[in-house]
Amino acid sequence: MTGAADDVILSVKGVSLAFGGVRALTDVSFSVRKGSITAVIGPNGAGKTSLFNTISGFYRPRAGEIVFGGRNLAGTAPPERARLGLARTFQNIALFRGMTVLDNIKLGRHAHMQTGLLDALVYRGRARREELALRAEIEERIIDFLEIQHIRNAPVATLPYGLRKRVELARALAMRPRLLMLDEPVAGMNREETEDMARFILDVKEEWDVTILMVEHDMGMVMDISDHVVVLNFGQVIAEGSPATVQADPAVIAAYLGAGDLGRRLSAPEAA
Amino acid sequence: MDWLFLTEVFLAGLGAGALYAVTGVAFVLIYKATRVVNLAIGEILMLGGYAFFGAAAGWHLPAWIALPVAVLSGALVGAVVERGLIRPMLGESPISVFMVTIGLGSILAGFVQVVWGADPLRLPEFMPSAPIFLGEAYLAPKVAYGFLAAMLVLAACVSALRFSRGGVALKATAADQGAAYSVGIDVPRVFSLSWIVACAVAAGAGVLVGAIGGISPTMGVFGLSVLVVVIVGGLDSMVGALVGGLLIGVVEAFAGTFLGGEYKFLVTFSIMILVLMLRPYGLFGTHEIERL
Amino acid sequence: MRIGTLKTSYAADEALFDTRLQKLLLVLALVAAVLFPFVASPYWLFLACLCAINVASATGLNILTGYTGLVSLGQAAFMSVGAYAVAVLEIHVGTPFLINLLAGALVTALVGIGVGIPSLRVKGLYLAIATIAASVVLHFVFSHWSLTGGARGLSMPPATLFGVALDQPFQLYWPIMPVTVLMVLGAANLFRTRIGRAFIAIRDRDISAEVLGIPLLRYKLMSFAVSSFYAGLAGGLWAYFFRVVTPESFPLVNSIFYLAAIIVGGMGTVLGGILGAVFMTMVPEVLKFAAGMVTPFYPDALALLAPVRTIVFGALIVGFLIFEPHGLAEIWCRIRRFFHLWPFKT
Numbered sequence: 020m021t022g023a024a025d026d027v028i029l030s031v032k033g034v035s036l037a038f039g040g041v042r043a044l045t046d047v048s049f050s051v052r053k054g055s056i057t058a059v060i061g062p063n064g065a066g067k068t069s070l071f072n073t074i075s076g077f078y079r080p081r082a083g084e085i086v087f088g089g090r091n092l093a094g095t096a097p098p099e100r101a102r103l104g105l106a107r108t109f110q111n112i113a114l115f116r117g118m119t120v121l122d123n124i125k126l127g128r129h130a131h132m133q134t135g136l137l138d139a140l141v142y143r144g145r146a147r148r149e150e151l152a153l154r155a156e157i158e159e160r161i162i163d164f165l166e167i168q169h170i171r172n173a174p175v176a177t178l179p180y181g182l183r184k185r186v187e188l189a190r191a192l193a194m195r196p197r198l199l200m201l202d203e204p205v206a207g208m209n210r211e212e213t214e215d216m217a218r219f220i221l222d223v224k225e226e227w228d229v230t231i232l233m234v235e236h237d238m239g240m241v242m243d244i245s246d247h248v249v250v251l252n253f254g255q256v257i258a259e260g261s262p263a264t265v266q267a268d269p270a271v272i273a274a275y276l277g278a279g280d281l282g283r284r285l286s287a288p289e290a291a
Numbered sequence: 292m293d294w295l296f297l298t299e300v301f302l303a304g305l306g307a308g309a310l311y312a313v314t315g316v317a318f319v320l321i322y323k324a325t326r327v328v329n330l331a332i333g334e335i336l337m338l339g340g341y342a343f344f345g346a347a348a349g350w351h352l353p354a355w356i357a358l359p360v361a362v363l364s365g366a367l368v369g370a371v372v373e374r375g376l377i378r379p380m381l382g383e384s385p386i387s388v389f390m391v392t393i394g395l396g397s398i399l400a401g402f403v404q405v406v407w408g409a410d411p412l413r414l415p416e417f418m419p420s421a422p423i424f425l426g427e428a429y430l431a432p433k434v435a436y437g438f439l440a441a442m443l444v445l446a447a448c449v450s451a452l453r454f455s456r457g458g459v460a461l462k463a464t465a466a467d468q469g470a471a472y473s474v475g476i477d478v479p480r481v482f483s484l485s486w487i488v489a490c491a492v493a494a495g496a497g498v499l500v501g502a503i504g505g506i507s508p509t510m511g512v513f514g515l516s517v518l519v520v521v522i523v524g525g526l527d528s529m530v531g532a533l534v535g536g537l538l539i540g541v542v543e544a545f546a547g548t549f550l551g552g553e554y555k556f557l558v559t560f561s562i563m564i565l566v567l568m569l570r571p572y573g574l575f576g577t578h579e580i581e582r583l
Numbered sequence: 584m585r586i587g588t589l590k591t592s593y594a595a596d597e598a599l600f601d602t603r604l605q606k607l608l609l610v611l612a613l614v615a616a617v618l619f620p621f622v623a624s625p626y627w628l629f630l631a632c633l634c635a636i637n638v639a640s641a642t643g644l645n646i647l648t649g650y651t652g653l654v655s656l657g658q659a660a661f662m663s664v665g666a667y668a669v670a671v672l673e674i675h676v677g678t679p680f681l682i683n684l685l686a687g688a689l690v691t692a693l694v695g696i697g698v699g700i701p702s703l704r705v706k707g708l709y710l711a712i713a714t715i716a717a718s719v720v721l722h723f724v725f726s727h728w729s730l731t732g733g734a735r736g737l738s739m740p741p742a743t744l745f746g747v748a749l750d751q752p753f754q755l756y757w758p759i760m761p762v763t764v765l766m767v768l769g770a771a772n773l774f775r776t777r778i779g780r781a782f783i784a785i786r787d788r789d790i791s792a793e794v795l796g797i798p799l800l801r802y803k804l805m806s807f808a809v810s811s812f813y814a815g816l817a818g819g820l821w822a823y824f825f826r827v828v829t830p831e832s833f834p835l836v837n838s839i840f841y842l843a844a845i846i847v848g849g850m851g852t853v854l855g856g857i858l859g860a861v862f863m864t865m866v867p868e869v870l871k872f873a874a875g876m877v878t879p880f881y882p883d884a885l886a887l888l889a890p891v892r893t894i895v896f897g898a899l900i901v902g903f904l905i906f907e908p909h910g911l912a913e914i915w916c917r918i919r920r921f922f923h924l925w926p927f928k929t
Contacts, residue, residue: 328708383904386652386654390842394898394900394901396897397839398901400893401892401897404889405887409889522709522712553723554723556719560719561716563712564701564713564717568704571709
């Protein structure tokens with residue numbers, strides 16, 4: 020599915036990536052429709068996180084291009100991609116441990132603020148107005164929405180895992196994203212926490228008008244909430260389509276059950 | 292060009308460089324085993340020089356007893372420091388541990404000054420003083436014997452690392468502490484031993500350095516040159532310490548002779564900056580790939 | 584117990600001093616600072632000025648090392664840049680006092696940016712070592728450049744402000760103290776805004792900082808610039824205070840002193856920079872006093888002062904890192920917490 024250009028927010032075209040001689044991604048192509056929830060699934064080491072890191076701009080693909088909102092991202096550094104509206108969370112949570120929840124969320128807005136060094140040193144006029152406006156917006160839109168009022172002044176290091184995931188989502192929302200990339204948003208969560216997170220993700224899509232691209236292992240959740248699923252194995256797209264189509268695809272079943280290629284999978288290098 | 296003179300400068304540089312190399316190896320040993328950048332290595336070296344002085348001049352012991360006393364006192368300091376200061380910092384950021392060693396250097400520098408005073412001292416002579424000629428080139432006897440001793444220690448260190456059980460344990464610990472521990476290597480013991488051996492080696496080097504140039508509470512500055520050596524050679528490479536030590540020794544000798552003594556630091560530190568910019572992991576160090 | 588601190592606006596919650604008690608203490612401290620020169624002896628005024636200069640420099644280093652996580656052993660060398668710049672301007676150009684200070688700080692900020700350039704490629708310990716190298720190079724330049732007077736250094740006339748020559752601690756206190764207060768306030772403000780948060784983000788996890796839209800090199804260089812601006816200003820004040828600047832005025836040991844100050848005070852808190860610098864400045868004085876006390880019984884005590892001071896500095900660094908890694912600022916917070924719960928918890 021390629022779709023009309025104005026309907027697609029992100030398209031990955033023929034991306035290949037290698038570390039030394041190890042091929043992490045081979046000719047990966049897919050696109051993400053505006054306003055959808057797209058999930059990337061695949062066995063461990065399939066290259067899902069490498070794909071995210073390539074879209075974020077940490078890795079430079081050996082071939083292919085990534086187009087976001089009609090703009091080719093080649094040569095665009097990660098901070099610039101953030102400014103364009105590309106937000107993400109990390110598999111192993113990348114919050115700033117020494118800061119409070121509030122400061123972590125405030126950091127999300129960094130790229131969209133104007134305060135310069137001299138303004139900051141005196142904290143008058145623009146710096147002050149901007150900081151107070153940000154505080155109000157975070158309180159009223161993000162903290163209320165994600166139900167984390169009670170921990171706003173807590174240092175991140177003291178929070179339990181599930182809440183940290185939620186704070187990371189809050190920070191990503193503060194980035195005013197157009198595309199939100201979630202790397203295993205419910206990994207390690209129990210049933211109840213997973214359901215909460217799934218509800219938040221759906222609400223983000225509906226209320227914030229944000230497109231979502233996620234990597235996830237929890238098949239139940241992926242099948243429940245995604246509009247479109249891309250399956251990676253050994254760095255290649257082996258299937259894509261609606262959750263139902265993908266579930267019935269023999270190649271996908273083979274990849275997950277490892278029919279016949281278990282040995283190959285075990286010997287394949289971890290690329291993620 | 293006067294080739295004879297150049298050769299003499301070169302040989303003198305090699306002699307000084309051998310001492311850098313051996314101290315560099317001590318530094319690398321600690322870094323390999325514990326990932327600690329020990330900025331106090333110069334002060335531990337200084338302590339070795341003073342321990343020799345205390346034994347030889349203070350207690351009037353002959354040199355062949357005073358030398359082991361100096362080496363053992365280095366080993367003792369290594370053991371105490373590892374157990375008392377470094378072990379409690381396990382798991383803290385490398386920067387904090389680095390700063391602990393800076394504090395340690397400061398303590399040691401103050402200590403020798405309290406015990407032996409602030410004035411520079413000369414070690415009692417203990418090496419043969421007959422002049423040495425290589426071909427026609429003159430070589431100061433102390434420098435020559437220092438070079439020989441340093442090379443012997445280096446060879447001992449390298450072969451111990453390559454062939455002994457302890458050496459294998461050290462390499463395993465350097466590669467992966469958790470994995471080494473799980474296959475039955477006593478990692479804490481490797482930590483202790485590496486500090487003990489390294490500090491003993493550094494203290495021994497201190498005796499040689501002191502014999503050539505005298506001892507003073509500011510002798511720890513030697514550690515700054517060693518820092519240059521290991522950065523140039525690579526923090527985790529014995530070969531790097533050897534090559535880097537000889538290289539920096541020779542460069543210092545030429546800079547000192549042709550530009551003036553005050554240019555030594557300028558030249559070597561400029562080389563270090565260059566290496567940091569072009570090859571931050573050094574000429575022979577392991578290039579660690581950073582993962583997200 | 585803490586009562587009556589209900590906040591009704593976000594502005595109140597974001598304020599630096601948010602309780603009435605804090606505001607009261609602040610006013611009292613300001614009044615004390617203004618009255619101090621009229622009651623204190625020249626010795627105490629001298630110490631107050633020295634503390635203030637060290638607070639300014641330590642706060643600068645704290646911005647770079649404590650908040651941004653870039654360890655520098657070059658703070659003293661940066662101070663020397665400011666001091667020399669001010670001395671050269673005063674002697675050769677004759678521009679006014681405050682302009683010299685500002686120009687010296689700006690020059691230092693530029694040098695700081697230059698030293699910071701390797702910071703994108705090398706980090707952590709390697710960067711600390713690069714700053715040592717920069718100190719060596721700067722020391723060499725100052726002791727060989729004719730403009731800076733070579734090894735003999737430069738002697739300066741006293742500063743003049745509004746026609747008054749500032750040659751006594753009493754006069755120097757008036758510019759030094761306010762400048763330091765402003766610098767500390769500036770640092771506190773910085774960490775209420777996006778710039779300060781970006782610094783902390785770089786310290787805590789620099790790769791994910793990039794994903795949030797923080798260009799690493801730009802902010803690392805900015806941190807170097809601010810930090811060395813502070814060092815340069817402190818160095819300029821130092822030059823006017825001692826009126827002699829030589830290559831040996833700012834040895835590597837002084838850089839370790841400032842690092843020790845922020846470790847002892849508490850890295851990554853503005854309060855820590857203040858407490859640490861004052862504490863470390865007072866330690867030698869306390870030792871001097873103690874040496875004076877024991878001299879009647881042990882006549883050599885004064886001779887041992889310098890090495891004992893070295894030992895105490897080292898021991899403070901080691902001791903705080905092992906036993907109280909968050910420094911005096913953390914101890915202060917514990918005391919505050921105690922009084923928040925007092926008298927319920929005793």
